[in-house]
Amino acid sequence: MMSHRQCLTTVTALILLHALSLVSSTVMSRADRITSLPGQPKVGFQQYSGYVSIDKKKQRALFYYLAEAETKPISKPLVLWLNGGPGCSSLGVGAFSENGPFRPKGSVLVRNQHSWNHEANMLYLETPVGVGFSYATQSSSYEGVNDKITAKDNLVFLQKWFKRFPQYLNRSLFITGESYAGHYVPQLAQLMVQYNKKHHLFNLKGIALGNPVLEFSTDFNSRAEYFWSHGLISDPTYKMFTSYCNYSRYVSEYYRGEVSSMCSKVMSQVSTETSRFVDKYDVTLDVCIPSVLSQSKVVSPQQVGETVDVCVEDETVNYLNRRDVQKALHARLVGTRKWAVCSNVLDYELLDVEVPTINIVGSLVKAGVPVLVYSGDQDSVIPLTGSRTLVNRLAQQLGLSTTVPYRVWFAGQQVGGWTQVYGNVLAFATVRGAAHEVPFSQPERSLVLFKAFLGGNPLPEEF
């Protein structure tokens, strides 16, 4: 048996050790604190950014940006946000064009009045390596990156990040994201649930997926009807696009480098009619003309109210490529000369898009993790109709009955969209007038949706 004295000594040593580890992590996180971003208005919350090493031997490191909650950060949850692509940046798209506290405008940053850090501590991760400021020193690390590697790296990132920010360890944690993050988010959440069985680490309280890729065929083939019903293609072209060559077949052939002449003919007709001057990520907003003319990919959506800057992604590229901005962010460019919205060094396993993740979403629901799937209803890339079908089908498979029948929800005095909830754990919602990037084009509605999701509440039924 231990003597009283020994016991005290042990306790003292433990307390000391604990204090030391707290001090060292506080010091570590302090090194990541952002004093101020160039052109930034004065704010009352803290920001942090920096690198977390994923693999010391191969020198692979992921870059993150944390915008703490505007008020009472200690009492607010931690929310991880992931953009898709695969290969696009959560910092440039998520933080600076969608739901972060600032948007670049010329040489300054302006406040986003509907930033999600009203409600949560927002953590943005550039993932996998090769995206944004995240890097590997050996370029071979960019080859053959796939969903499995990404999920595992994201898990390692979180484990290490919590060591640097122990104050967030036991905090309610939500994972959110959009588009190809319909793969990243459920795959990461699944690893967390598995990890928790051995050592409880992640206080995972829910996931939210915006216009997500969940099941290749259903999601991609919703495009034809969406184009047709919104007047982007003619009756005969719709017929060809649903019988001769549908979109999943085209993508599947394209990724294998063997596009059939039939698919090539159909897609050329579809492209001509839909026009490159219509943004497929929001068929009603205007496009950013300089970016349409300068590149094949229409990066940036459009215009509903005066508050939407359709060229915000061009602004972000300029801003994040400034030396003073990179210095303030503790960021550096490794093996690339320019920060880009979507990576041009990453060689991702694109065929992973065909692997369904809707079944993983089902297993998370079964494990008691609440799930929200939401859809900007102006997006033709991952249209609401496919997502709605998938969620409805999943609810049936899981035997979940409807707890909130299909109805409108309100943001202010206007309809923010439609919603349906199954078994109080699986929810679907549309966001009216919103793009693929919901918080970009409907910031206010997106914040109402986000707040209800965090609180586990149904969306407002009236005003």
Ligand SMILES: *[C@@H]1O[C@H](CO)[C@@H](O)[C@H](O)[C@H]1NC(C)=O
């Ligand atoms: C962690 O959070 C739970 C509530 O979510 C609380 O009961 C528990 O005491 C917390 N543990 C620590 C170590 O803070």
Ligand SMILES: *[C@@H]1O[C@H](CO)[C@@H](O)[C@H](O)[C@H]1NC(C)=O
């Ligand atoms: C799409 O085309 C493929 C190949 O022709 C076919 O197997 C599949 O059923 C089609 N899907 C839809 C939704 O039309």
